[in-house]
Amino acid sequence: MNPRDTAIQAYQKHFSAPPRYLGRAPGRVNMLGEHVDYNDGFVMPIAIDRATYIAFSPASTDHTTLVAADFNETAHFTAESLPDRMQPDGSPLPEWALYPAGVAWALSGAGLSTTAMQAAFCSDIPRGSGLSSSASIEMAFGVAWSTLGNWGLPPMQLALLGQKAENRYVGVNCGIMDQFASACGEEGRLLLLDCRSLEYRSLPLPTDTLIVVADTSVRRKLSSGGYNERRAACEEAVRLLSRDLPGIKALRDVSMESFHHLSRKLPSLVRKRARHIVEEIERTRQAIPLLEQGRTVEFGKLMNACHSSLKNYYEVSTPELDTMVEIAQSLPGCLGARLTGAGFGGCTVNLVAYDQAEAFARSLGPEYEWRTGLHPEIYICQASQGAGLL
Ligand code: GLA
Numbered sequence: 115m116n117p118r119d120t121a122i123q124a125y126q127k128h129f130s131a132p133p134r135y136l137g138r139a140p141g142r143v144n145m146l147g148e149h150v151d152y153n154d155g156f157v158m159p160i161a162i163d164r165a166t167y168i169a170f171s172p173a174s175t176d177h178t179t180l181v182a183a184d185f186n187e188t189a190h191f192t193a194e195s196l197p198d199r200m201q202p203d204g205s206p207l208p209e210w211a212l213y214p215a216g217v218a219w220a221l222s223g224a225g226l227s228t229t230a231m232q233a234a235f236c237s238d239i240p241r242g243s244g245l246s247s248s249a250s251i252e253m254a255f256g257v258a259w260s261t262l263g264n265w266g267l268p269p270m271q272l273a274l275l276g277q278k279a280e281n282r283y284v285g286v287n288c289g290i291m292d293q294f295a296s297a298c299g300e301e302g303r304l305l306l307l308d309c310r311s312l313e314y315r316s317l318p319l320p321t322d323t324l325i326v327v328a329d330t331s332v333r334r335k336l337s338s339g340g341y342n343e344r345r346a347a348c349e350e351a352v353r354l355l356s357r358d359l360p361g362i363k364a365l366r367d368v369s370m371e372s373f374h375h376l377s378r379k380l381p382s383l384v385r386k387r388a389r390h391i392v393e394e395i396e397r398t399r400q401a402i403p404l405l406e407q408g409r410t411v412e413f414g415k416l417m418n419a420c421h422s423s424l425k426n427y428y429e430v431s432t433p434e435l436d437t438m439v440e441i442a443q444s445l446p447g448c449l450g451a452r453l454t455g456a457g458f459g460g461c462t463v464n465l466v467a468y469d470q471a472e473a474f475a476r477s478l479g480p481e482y483e484w485r486t487g488l489h490p491e492i493y494i495c496q497a498s499q500g501a502g503l504l
Contacts, residue, residue: 117183117236118167118504124183125169125234133169133234135261139253139501140165141239141246142295143327143454143463145304146416147398148424151289153348154310154366155395156402158317159291160325160497161299166250167504170233170258177202178218181234182210191215192230193222199283213248214255216279221259224275229262240491242333244453244460248284249292252276253501256297261503269297269500270312286338287345299500306402310366317402319497320410323449324471326464328442328478329491330434334459341456344387344428351388354380365391390428394420414449414465421452421462430457434486438462441481445474 115123118136125133140161147157173179180189189211190201196219199207207215214235218228235254239247256272267275276293280286294307294314303316319325348365356362358376365388373392377385397416404413421439425431431439435453439462442451447470454463466474471494479492 117165117238120183121167121169121234121236124181124236125232128179128181128188128234129171129232131171134171135169135258136504137168137170137254137257137261137502138165138504139168139250139257139296140299140498141250142292142299143245143325143461143495144291144295145325145463145465146401146413146420148394148420148452148454149344149428149430149456150366150391150394150398151291151307151309152287152345153391153395154364155391156398157291157307157309158304158398158401159295159307160304160319161295161500162245162327163496163498164237164239164245165498166235166237166239166247166254168233168235168254168258170231170262172262173230173232176230178230179232180211180214183234183236185210191218193228196222212284213251213279216283217252217255217276218259219283220275220279221256223278226259226265226267227263228259231258231262233258240329242460243329244334244455244457245327246292246296246455248280248286249276249296250501252279252293253296257501257503270294270314272501273297287342295500297500299498301499302497304405304497310364317405318408320405320413320449320465321408322468323410323465324468324494325497326466326471326475326478327454327493327495328438328462328464328482330432330438330459330461330482331488331490332432332434332459334456340430340458344430347384347387348391351380351384351391354384355388366395368392370396386427386429390423393423410465411449417450417452417463417465418443424453424457428457432457432459434488435459435462437485438478438482438490441485442474442478445477446470447474
């Protein structure tokens, strides 16, 4: 059964009535601009056709009741139990419930009403796969409370509150990209976000291609530790470089030229991390006219370069991600292949010539399975609309 029907069915089973509303918030793949959102750079994600679906209605009591159809579990909270991450009976909220509860916490902190609701949700975005399953849950609940509260917040504001929930309530120090892509996605288009000014617009997808997502089936390990370490290295690079470049606020402010001039002053690990960021921001700048002019082959080369950099300098790849990328890059029609998202496991994103994409997808899986003994999931994905009511 699809996740939409599963959410509706779980709702009906639990609450013995049909839901009043149905919402959806997609996951994302990032095409280019990896690990640059928290360095004030540019990101180029698309919202995908995999999503979290939420069936919901206002509650008649002050208890919010959440049913996670994927886990077959239920959790509750009230305005009073929320700040302590507790349920009204004094037990802690289960981990999956921290995402919706965090959104309620962030919304009420911003003075927005979060009417108690009853909701069931279900997603077909594999957790820990680098496709932003958590951001999609946050944005699905954002849509639900925004519907019940009728406060019509712009999608970017909802994304920022989702990020706040994840940073401060769940405790993951992520950037804005995932919530942004889930909230602001556009059908058939790629998004370009300036993570400093938060200005964004959409760009055409690379012409005559399909986007193939390949899930290594290895789930992220040690991700938040590794992620936070990378962030800290970037901050350290800014601190050290600001001795020669006073006034810089983020690695976004360091040009390729100054970096190559000054990089020898950085300790070697910090230098490698910063090199990825400075060069990746430059790649995204180069990519904008390429997409606008339909220069797909060159865009694909930037994706390949991004993977090498994530592997060699940022060191967030894994042997499985590298194997998936290596096989992909050797197959006919592949224009670009790289890991997508934070890394440490999860998925790759592949840009493949339109008429070769089916054959590509058919060959990639078996070859990966033969080499690793792991069973991957490969699918052609479409750029979809951002979060909203159905
Ligand atoms: C995770 C984070 C994002 C971003 C990516 C890496 O998905 O949630 O904010 O930093 O990693 O580009």
